[in-house]
Amino acid sequence: MFSYYLKLAWLSSKKTWGMSLLMVLAIGLGIGAAMTTVTVNYLMSANPIPEKSEQLYYVQLDSWEPTEPYFENGDPPEQLTYRDATALMQAKKATRQVIMSGMAAVIEPKNKDALPFMVGGRASSADFFPMFNVPFLFGSGWDAQADEKKELVVVINAELNERLFGGRDSTGETLRLAGKDFKISGVMARWNPKPKFYDITTGAFEDVEEVFVPFSLITEQFFDRSGNTNCWKPSESGFQAFLDSECIWTQVWVELPTAADRDAYQGFIDAYAAEQHKFGRFARQNNNKLSDVMTWLEQRQVVSDDASMMMAMALMFLAVCLLNTVGLLLAKFLGKASEIGVRQALGASRKDLFIQHLVESGVIGLAGGLLGLVFAWLGLSAIKAMYGDWIRDLAELDMNMILLAIALAIVSSILAGLYPTWRACQIQPSQQLKAQ
Amino acid sequence: MLELGPMLRALMRNKIGALLIALQIALTLTIMVNAIFMMIERSAQMARPSGLDETNTFYLTNTVFAPDYNLQAALAQDLQRIRETPGVVAATQINAIPLSGGGWSMSLQNKAGDDIDGTGVAVYMVDEQGVDALGVELIAGENFAPSDIIWRDEAATEWPDKIIITKAMAEAMFDGDWNKALGQTLYINNHEPMRIVGIIKTLQAPWNGWDKVENAMLVPQQLDGRNSRFFIRTEPGRRDALMPQLEKALAESDKGRIIRSVKTMEQTRADSYREDQATYRILFTVIVVLTLITGFGIVGLAMFSINRRTRQIGTRRALGASQWQIMRYFMLENLLISTAGVVLGVAGAIGLNIWLVSSFAMKPLTPGLLIVGCFALLAVGQLAVSYPALIAARISPATATRGRA
Numbered sequence: 001m002f003s004y005y006l007k008l009a010w011l012s013s014k015k016t017w018g019m020s021l022l023m024v025l026a027i028g029l030g031i032g033a034a035m036t037t038v039t040v041n042y043l044m045s046a047n048p049i050p051e052k053s054e055q056l057y058y059v060q061l062d063s064w065e066p067t068e069p070y071f072e073n074g075d076p077p078e079q080l081t082y083r084d085a086t087a088l089m090q091a092k093k094a095t096r097q098v099i100m101s102g103m104a105a106v107i108e109p110k111n112k113d114a115l116p117f118m119v120g121g122r123a124s125s126a127d128f129f130p131m132f133n134v135p136f137l138f139g140s141g142w143d144a145q146a147d148e149k150k151e152l153v154v155v156i157n158a159e160l161n162e163r164l165f166g167g168r169d170s171t172g173e174t175l176r177l178a179g180k181d182f183k184i185s186g187v188m189a190r191w192n193p194k195p196k197f198y199d200i201t202t203g204a205f206e207d208v209e210e211v212f213v214p215f216s217l218i219t220e221q222f223f224d225r226s227g228n229t230n231c232w233k234p235s236e237s238g239f240q241a242f243l244d245s246e247c248i249w250t251q252v253w254v255e256l257p258t259a260a261d262r263d264a265y266q267g268f269i270d271a272y273a274a275e276q277h278k279f280g281r282f283a284r285q286n287n288n289k290l291s292d293v294m295t296w297l298e299q300r301q302v303v304s305d306d307a308s309m310m311m312a313m314a315l316m317f318l319a320v321c322l323l324n325t326v327g328l329l330l331a332k333f334l335g336k337a338s339e340i341g342v343r344q345a346l347g348a349s350r351k352d353l354f355i356q357h358l359v360e361s362g363v364i365g366l367a368g369g370l371l372g373l374v375f376a377w378l379g380l381s382a383i384k385a386m387y388g389d390w391i392r393d394l395a396e397l398d399m400n401m402i403l404l405a406i407a408l409a410i411v412s413s414i415l416a417g418l419y420p421t422w423r424a425c426q427i428q429p430s431q432q433l434k435a436q
Numbered sequence: 437m438l439e440l441g442p443m444l445r446a447l448m449r450n451k452i453g454a455l456l457i458a459l460q461i462a463l464t465l466t467i468m469v470n471a472i473f474m475m476i477e478r479s480a481q482m483a484r485p486s487g488l489d490e491t492n493t494f495y496l497t498n499t500v501f502a503p504d505y506n507l508q509a510a511l512a513q514d515l516q517r518i519r520e521t522p523g524v525v526a527a528t529q530i531n532a533i534p535l536s537g538g539g540w541s542m543s544l545q546n547k548a549g550d551d552i553d554g555t556g557v558a559v560y561m562v563d564e565q566g567v568d569a570l571g572v573e574l575i576a577g578e579n580f581a582p583s584d585i586i587w588r589d590e591a592a593t594e595w596p597d598k599i600i601i602t603k604a605m606a607e608a609m610f611d612g613d614w615n616k617a618l619g620q621t622l623y624i625n626n627h628e629p630m631r632i633v634g635i636i637k638t639l640q641a642p643w644n645g646w647d648k649v650e651n652a653m654l655v656p657q658q659l660d661g662r663n664s665r666f667f668i669r670t671e672p673g674r675r676d677a678l679m680p681q682l683e684k685a686l687a688e689s690d691k692g693r694i695i696r697s698v699k700t701m702e703q704t705r706a707d708s709y710r711e712d713q714a715t716y717r718i719l720f721t722v723i724v725v726l727t728l729i730t731g732f733g734i735v736g737l738a739m740f741s742i743n744r745r746t747r748q749i750g751t752r753r754a755l756g757a758s759q760w761q762i763m764r765y766f767m768l769e770n771l772l773i774s775t776a777g778v779v780l781g782v783a784g785a786i787g788l789n790i791w792l793v794s795s796f797a798m799k800p801l802t803p804g805l806l807i808v809g810c811f812a813l814l815a816v817g818q819l820a821v822s823y824p825a826l827i828a829a830r831i832s833p834a835t836a837t838r839g840r841a
Contacts, residue, residue: 306715312791
């Protein structure tokens with residue numbers, strides 16, 4: 001029976017091919033637009049480290065100026081001063097803790113023909129690698145001792161290892177970085193969490209840095225810091241004065257496995273702020289936040305406004321396309337009134353007719369959905385071409401999205417077909433036959 | 437207008453069909469008006485002048501990695517080499533690039549003191565060729581003299597005592613009257629005085645989304661650092677040839693550094709507004725496709741309705757209705773439905789706008805745009821229905837006598 005209905009659906013669609021094409025196109029465009037924007041939003045709001053996102057906390061302390069909070073809504077600053085960050089590190093009150101900042105340096109390849117080049121890097125303490133589950137191809141990160149002794153060790157990413165060492169195990173070899181010889185302690189496997197949750201201060205969807213070096217080397221001034229530096233109080237001249245200043249430029253993450261750990265740590269930073277308050281700092285002493293990964297990403301609103309706005313518009317666009325389809329299906333089914341009358345007179349039950357027309361709308365929906373996938377793919381390609389590199393990983397259809405697209409197409413077209421189908425079934429055979 | 441009564445009764449018999457078109461038009465108007473409004477906002481933002489001679493300028497970054505390097509001597513030599521190259525009009529070392537996204541900002545105040553509210557300003561450290569190299573227009577006062585330029589250590593926090601500010605910054609500091617600014621003193625770091633020696637017409641900050649994007653100042657300083665930028669202005673038409681030439685000459689003159697990020701100001705502008713540009717194009721596509729879908733939807737529904745009413749139309753024609761009257765009937769019917777849709781759509785558009793304003797820092801819609809949108813959609817409806825109406829008008833009166841068509 002089902003194949004018969006399919007055949008009827010095909011014949012009916014062919015008879016009014018213009019309308020059918022318009023419906024398929026409308027559903028396709030609606031689904032395509034919706035899927036394009038839903039995909040970008042879904043990937044922008046993805047959890048980059050699902051296995052432990054609830055145990056990793058970003059630390060915010062309110063060291064900002066007394067007269068005005070850092071954020072208009074009163075949230076504490078998004079980074080820490082060097083003195084506060086190092087104080088938290090020395091206290092070691094969390095299971096793991098990491099201090100970090102962006103950096104940049106020039107690499108001089110061993111091969112004399114190759115030109116020196118600039119890389120973006122991260123200065124972090126040893127816990128970075130185990131804390132964020134960084135996968136390694138060769139070797140590993142460094143240990144706390146290397147931090148303490150300011151050892152010249154470096155972790156490089158897979159791309160850089162490919163470029164400089166042809167992809168071989170380069171651990172133990174030296175890398176000429178910032179005019180110094182660094183020992184390679186590990187090569188990261190490909191790892192590119194999106195959003196780049198561990199540092200979103202210079203953009204939430206940047207690529208992972210190419211080199212990682214101990215944060216303690218910052219004080220040696222071999223290389224340049226990168227990222228944002230914000231100051232509210234003028235500092236004295238000189239680097240040490242800068243380190244002691246109220247300028248914020250470092251980030252601290254802590255790993256706290258249980259809720260009790262979390263509460264204890266909150267107590268610790270509040271006590272720290274209260275103590276600093278006594279020294280005349282921290283005007284808002286109780287404004288200290290611990291945010292787990294997803295809370296932090298939501299707080300900083302990594303999903304761009306444009307993406308959310310586009311999604312709202314695309315969903316409304318889909319609604320227009322569906323209204324369009326309902327109208328056309330209704331017109332089409334009612335236009336077949338006499339045919340329906342004849343089928344009823346020949347013994348088709350209401351149920352048969354209902355299923356027949358639902359199949360017909362389902363077929364149109366499926367065709368529209370498949371077309372929608374093509375449009376979504378085109379839409380995402382266009383987005384990649386227009387927005388540039390940073391959006392590359394945010395414009396990929398994954399299996400979830402493909403299934404969602406097909407489900408969306410079928411559900412919406414059946415919904416769209418329901419009312420017209422119901423109306424078609426209400427047709428009285430006697431009237432139709434009389435009209436002949 | 438005699439037709440309105442029967443028309444309404446006919447519509448009531450096909451309520452749902454009419455309602456569907458009306459809803460579709462309402463949603464289309466809702467999206468269209470807001471999308472066009474966003475497009476207008478974006479293009480206005482993109483059209484703001486940077487104040488620079490964008491077509492003839494470019495910049496490059498010099499990163500020194502060799503240890504034991506005489507920075508001041510090398511930077512002076514580089515600058516001289518650039519300035520002596522034929523085709524170069526002017527060149528300066530600079531700390532930040534307008535519209536590039538990365539830069540330096542400070543706060544200036546009218547009086548010295550710790551508790552005085554300051555006004556944010558973007559800082560550009562340039563030398564005596566800065567004004568010429570950027571191509572900004574000096575509208576009052578004078579440029580820096582070579583003797584004004586001082587070396588600035590990377591960790592230094594002191595500022596020179598002369599500045600050139602933009603007209604917008606002068607207006608922000610002196611109650612909207614920039615003429616008062618020349619010769620006045622402003623304070624940086626709460627206490628350090630700086631005298632305004634010149635005013636430039638426009639110079640944008642590095643951050644295009646900043647609400648004070650035209651607040652900028654030039655200070656006569658040259659950074660003594662391992663990362664430095666040179667901003668270069670060329671004679672018209674010579675920029676593209678000079679870029680690789682200078683990059684090569686500088687890179688080969690000294691192996692202790694790399695020359696990188698050689699980029700034109702035009703490219704910087706394109707990159708800076710890339711997302712706005714993309715959003716603009718997407719919105720444009722959405723509006724076009726949406727209008728087409730709604731238009732074709734109207735055509736489709738009208739065709740069906742006319743097919744179903746072929747005999748009625750034939751009968752009306754047989755009873756003396758002219759072709760024009762038949763056509764008018766369908767045009768008027770559409771106008772009625774569209775008007776209902778547009779009224780609903782105005783409410784929808786305002787509703788969506790209120791949500792956009794509250795969630796995403798959008799501005800409120802202008803009523804003019806809303807009205808234009810209404811008429812545009814009514815016109816789309818009339819245009820879409822005109823072809824089916826024409827077909828209806830051509831139905832022969834004889835159809836009435838022929839049984840089913």
